[in-house]
Amino acid sequence: MIARCQVDYAGRLTAHLPMATRLLLVKSDGSVSVHSDDRAYKPLNWMSPPCWLIEDGKLWIVENKQGEKLVISIDEIFHDYAQALGAEPGLQKDGVEAHLQELLAEHIKTLGDGYTLVRREFPTAIGPVDIMARDAEGRSVAVEIKRRGEIDGAISALPADTSRARHWAVEVKRRATIDAVEQLTRYLELLNRDPLLAPVGGILAAQAIAPQARTLAEDRGIRCVVLDYDELRGIPSEEMRLF
CATH class of the missing domain: 3.40.1350.10 (Trna Endonuclease; Chain: A, domain 1)
Structure with missing residues (x-):
């Protein structure tokens, strides 16, 4: 999903991302990550599995078993798309x-x-x-x-x-x-x-x-x-x- 949102993390510490347009990725393993248009592959914030996502309208609450929470407040959605990627064959290195x-x-x-x-x-x-x-x-x-x-x-x-x-x-x-x-x-x-x-x-x-x-x-x-x-x-x- 590409959306204008703000993100708040509460756990061992707290972190805040102010309102801006970002890329939200939800993978089949349950992980959720928040990306900007720079920083290459590294997300701004994320929640690793095992965790679960609760959607309440434009409010996403991602929580893990330690009680840590990633709260995503969505203001406007520009693009929302879902696609199953299927089984991953794995990296095949050249020259092994x-x-x-x-x-x-x-x-x-x-x-x-x-x-x-x-x-x-x-x-x-x-x-x-x-x-x-x-x-x-x-x-x-x-x-x-x-x-x-x-x-x-x-x-x-x-x-x-x-x-x-x-x-x-x-x-x-x-x-x-x-x-x-x-x-x-x-x-x-x-x-x-x-x-x-x-x-x-x-x-x-x-x-x-x-x-x-x-x-x-x-x-x-x-x-x-x-x-x-x-x-x-x-x-x-x-x-x-x-x-």
Whole structure:
């Protein structure tokens, strides 16, 4: 509703909004908020649920279980409209692990020429590795995609020589930190126990890799790869290049 009104709040303190034209929002969860034509999304005053609204002509009384009251005195109504919005599907963030996993699976050659997808969600005893791939020489590559490291604790480092590895575990993050290296190391330590997979090398792939993470990864024989998210999505880069 858009109306000329004044608003008085009585509770832990008192507040008064003099007569002016404002936007009144009443949501299906019972909340009532009073907005002006500035302050962006933040209301001038509001009552959060659980609360109830009593209408007495042009007088609205909003009260909650603590006895706090929001009294809205309406002088003139300019617009009154009701619309049910329905169920909210929720915010879908761009670039989360599931989307990155799909993009990398679709463009698996980002890891190198000749790479092919074996499967996504490759199972291990401590959780699925997001992607299993195979390179041009027939070596398998395991890919794990996370936003943040979830497996903590240092474990034994990989053998220094991974150049002869037949399989590769690749973990993908938006920003790789030391936790990401520790997580990948834990997966590699487990995968290397499987005689059908060992030896398994590691690749840390991310949009950004912290210097400390890069140093630790290279010390453990883990290869680091920087990913271009827009390039994976097929969006041309606006960055100026010489070639």
